Amino acid sequence: MQASPKPKIFIGTGTCGNAAGAEAVLDTLRQELAKNGLTADIVQVGCIGLCFAEPLVEIVKPGRPSVFYGNLTPEIMAEIVRDYLAGDNPRPDLALGTRGEGTIEGIPRLFDLPVLKPQVRIAVRNCGNIDPADIDHYIANDGYSGLARALKMTPQAVIDEIKKSGLRGRGGAGFSTGMKWQFAHDARGDQKYIICNADEGDPGAFMNRALLEGDPHAVLEGMLIGAYAIGASEGYIYCRAEYPLAIAHLKVAIEQMEKYGLLGHNIMGSDFSFHLHIKEGAGAFVCGEETALMASIEGSRGMPRPRPPFPANQGLWGKPTNINNVESWAHASIIMQKGADWWASHGTEKSKGTKTFSLVGKVNRTGLIEVPMGITLREIIYGIGGGIVGGKKFKAVQTGGPSGGCLPESFLDSPVDYESLAAAGSIVGSGGMVVMDEDNCMVDVARYFLTFTQLESCGKCIQCRWGTRQMLDILEDIVAGRGRPGDIELLQELGQAVKDGSLCALGGTAPNPVLTTIRYFRDEYEAHINEKRCPAGTCKALVNYYIDAEKCAGCGICLRACPAEAIRGGKRLVHVIDQAKCIKCGTCLEVCPAKFSAVARVSGEPIKAPAEPIPVAGKA
């Protein structure tokens, strides 16, 4: 492909790219090419994971390494077309990095950048490199060679290969994928099903979306291999409706597979026949739980049921069913392409391979990353993520979404693997990783997660339905300054009861964010309860804003910006916030010019401000 005389331009138009303005950049690119009388092949690709630098374009000129440009605006795009495509100046000042053979002076190699160097891209191997809507691109990158290899093996040999790789479920619990396939293979039944769990409900996580948008065939090939191994003739992809682009790409991919004979009867000339359906979720977090998900496919309320019987024996419509996460399927396909030994050479003794994470929150370089298991949190947050935004102080990293926990600084050098995170009270989960800094209140974060799980509890188990409600009420009281001594112990007791008394993982893990924040940030709870003070200054009921009379220049900016009209003052008068009217939105703090920095936010401290506007110091 690289040998074509025309330049090739890859532009990331996944959901992230579009949200950052890729469509406008693409329009400009087309217009500028036309204006300069140039032709080029434009390929719209998925997310390469450098979301912080979106919109992102990669330009391949014949005989040169390709050049990546990030943070594009239509204006910068126009400059690049003029200088590098019409002219021959690669604009090192605007470039992020190069890829491929050769070097360009002044531009580093992309994969030598700290954000990419520690990464090993296996599940997301093709994301950002191929057109996800073109099956030929996938096939050109060894796609479906894993299926071809599997079809020449016995189903048992395929399962043995997956077992040998040591692959563990990438959706959260980390159960051996090979074992799971074995159970479904061994189960008796005239009809068996395969399901891809793409109901990525964890707030703060988007690994599966990026994978489905950027390389749907990697997942679908894995499903075909799994179906052949367990003897399933039908499969479902349960994808949440919030991912319209992922669903669109899956539909295109399935059409192409049908055209290429990769779905239907006698696939690749073998006896293996398989049909695939897409089911759109309807907005219920609990449907990520396998029995709830199957109830939803069947057209019912998505409520979990007791296990056993396990889905491997009685799953969808009572038939043996194997259900795996999007990322697990993408790993299964490459394991069959490249072999279990190659795959297992990454990762640790017990946690093999690589894992994708969505690195978000208060880090400088947010994005989708894939790292070998066993890497430390510090390498991820400070190496790949480039540290905390604005040079602030790291406080916690939340892994595993509403089922996981918040880990403090002392865990930064812990390895990221199933066992280590579980020992710390959190989980690897599906891969959400939200970084928090000194401005995030951990009691408020616990309250946030519980608000979520409380809302999403299906209501079947009373401990989950009412226990989370009671816990949330206590947390609401604490952040509102109504906390009482004994609340912490009560939260712990209730948390244990919810864990013990819930049928599924939603209730079984819902107290984790509360319990881990109590374990590692107990001082913050105590400050809220005993001193009515929020150390991070985020709990509205516990903070006050005032204007420092020594610093205020009487410029009037805050007075005009205050949405509650709570600020009084006048020309050359020190402005005063009326505490009774103040809604504590923080607008005044934000708009006060940096040269004055006169607005202060305090919690648990007296307000040092005059009651009425007085003349500005030195201007009387």
Add this chain to the structure above:
Amino acid sequence: MAEAKQAERTASPTSEEEIAAKVDRVLRAFKGEKSELIPILQQVQQALGYLPEAAMCQVARFTGVPECTVYGVATFYAQFKFVPVGRNIVKVCRGTGCYVRGAPRLLDELEKLLCIKDGQTTPDMEYTLETVACFGSCALAPVVVVNDRVYGRMTPDKVKALVGRKAGQ
């Protein structure tokens, strides 16, 4: 790369005949099996903007699923709405990435701007304000979605400009 379908919404129909006709058109593509219930409800909502009682009863007759079960399924899932929605749907993400990066302030701003609360519709039926668990665009947090178009790295000021511009159209 395929484009995500952009919602082109007109105001929800109000007359019984119009609702029945639109539901009928949706049902033609289905066989009437119970497993089709959620996809049917999704398409009915796509056509009407919400699920009126009459439409749910019509779906119950078509699938042979009791009316109470149809209602039970519909109310279980956050996606389904039971009151008409406005021509523009503004959604604020309440995912973790957005939350720690200031999404609550975007919601405050929108509630103030549109004079409605989360889940409500302006009296002129121009705007419906909603929150959604997570859009999966966390790396560009906080995000706001207007009529299925995702806007990343939002601030209260940008939200004002976004909705203000739409309101001025």
